[in-house]
Amino acid sequence: MIKIGIVGYGNLGKGIERACEVFEDMEVVGIFTRRNPEDIKAKSAVYSVDELPSFKDQIDVCLLAGGSATDLMEQGPSVLENFNTVDCYDTHAKVPEYFDKMNRIGKENGTLSLISTGWDPGLFSIQRLFSECILPKGDTYTFWGKGVSQGHSDALRRIEGVKNAIQYTIPNQDVIEKIKAGERLELSTRDKHFRECFVVLEEGADEKAITDEIVNMPNYFSDYDTTVHFISEEELSAEHQGMPHGGTVIRIGETSNGCKQNYEFSLSLDSNPEFTASVAVAYARGVHRAFKEGKTGAITVFDLPLSYLSVYTDEELRKNYI
């Protein structure tokens, strides 16, 4: 059994705990939280994150479920001093900086960290790179959704007069079909995705004014075609509690003049955090194996052979999966 520590118990941490029930070789040693452990209801034992270092000999890999990029930039290096780690660090622009920090801490302490897994970054990073390695001449497109964007939902909830809200990112299927049919398109932000908002108003709030504020909000909505629906708190609770997501990576390559080769990868997820958690747990298996072989420092999803993620031996993989 691979012994797992879960650091953080938001949606991702809960997803990791569930995933460890499905992965037969994973055992959750404990959940480590900054909150009061007594306030948390979980199947696994819950401890204060301050107690984590004392579990040094009892945990093989810590899965970092810190709620935000800010958390991880501090939490990652701190946990890595004593444990191997896997995280879903997703601030693309800061990946090199975060990697260098984790690589240094891992080398200094003889531990191993795999950063930025999940599905984007993670599986989508892999498919974008893989398709470009195979088809050097071509164009790659990524579409996200249909799915809930936490960042955009939060932006809606910060508007005065909004009681609650949820936002879905929706890919433009017409554009996707055109690309798959071989059209080469120069796409603006507005062409690729729509945004759909379900908003519960405070009593007396002005629908028209709030709609205007939403659709014109810079960075979040003004560059998109945005639809706003006003609904009741009851409807929001009944219809919009799931966290679906997904997306598509498409590369249209050309191997000789006019000879088109379409490479497409798609995810359609009932639960974004549960899927992200499952990817992270699979990579915990890989980190555990690479660490046992003597690897330390930091790595990414580009650095591990696929065989490291599997429970099967190399012989079994060749016999049953080639």
Place this chain on the structure above:
Amino acid sequence: MIKIGIVGYGNLGKGIERACEVFEDMEVVGIFTRRNPEDIKAKSAVYSVDELPSFKDQIDVCLLAGGSATDLMEQGPSVLENFNTVDCYDTHAKVPEYFDKMNRIGKENGTLSLISTGWDPGLFSIQRLFSECILPKGDTYTFWGKGVSQGHSDALRRIEGVKNAIQYTIPNQDVIEKIKAGERLELSTRDKHFRECFVVLEEGADEKAITDEIVNMPNYFSDYDTTVHFISEEELSAEHQGMPHGGTVIRIGETSNGCKQNYEFSLSLDSNPEFTASVAVAYARGVHRAFKEGKTGAITVFDLPLSYLSVYTDEELRKNYI
């Protein structure tokens, strides 16, 4: 530049030669054939395969484009005595035997072989394994087509009274949509694919008798719903000279009770041999790098980190592709 030898010059060998024009770091040193080199028209220099050993210091990786599994079982070990190799060995049942043979020869001679790449086996093997590693609980389905099956086309051409023919394997889209919608199906061979035949008859041949012979042919057609069209030689030349193919790997996983996660990978290829060739050339880059690091013996697509297939440094990959 990585110096490439192409062994065999059928459709795959031609595809490899073309691919090396698109991959900027690849240089074809020569094509090595069992035929009379003077009979072959190619952009690259053409030599008899008997001359290959004398190129030992001039070639980094030999790409084996032997026309059949029988060729490779002999050709692979023979070339590997002097060169690193990449091949598309596709007799799934004999992969372990072939691997063991190549691994032994490579270890004995200090060379490295990557076997069984392409898209199936190859990319599809990777996606089937990857999706199962991430979603241990679930079902995986593979569909092929729409595409030309050489084996089935050959079977048609062997029928008395058939002058020429081509066969397309067609996936059952209704079944694919049901699976993607979450239905768990027990599928027979007949449920998954259709077979469509375009046949040119010899003069005086009997359409009815030949149709009966086709649709009842064991192993090839009797387990499928098969359609037979009789066309002219001109129409066959005009409409059926491409070698399109493709397919889909789908895994429907469950991360908790009733929580479905759909993972889908699809290829739609204008040219099966050109795409297979491009995959093989990308893996030649990986073999070259692993060999320079001291690896010998045999490996598969499960054993190489993705970064090995890229021209970019690890720093560049982290900055631009995570």
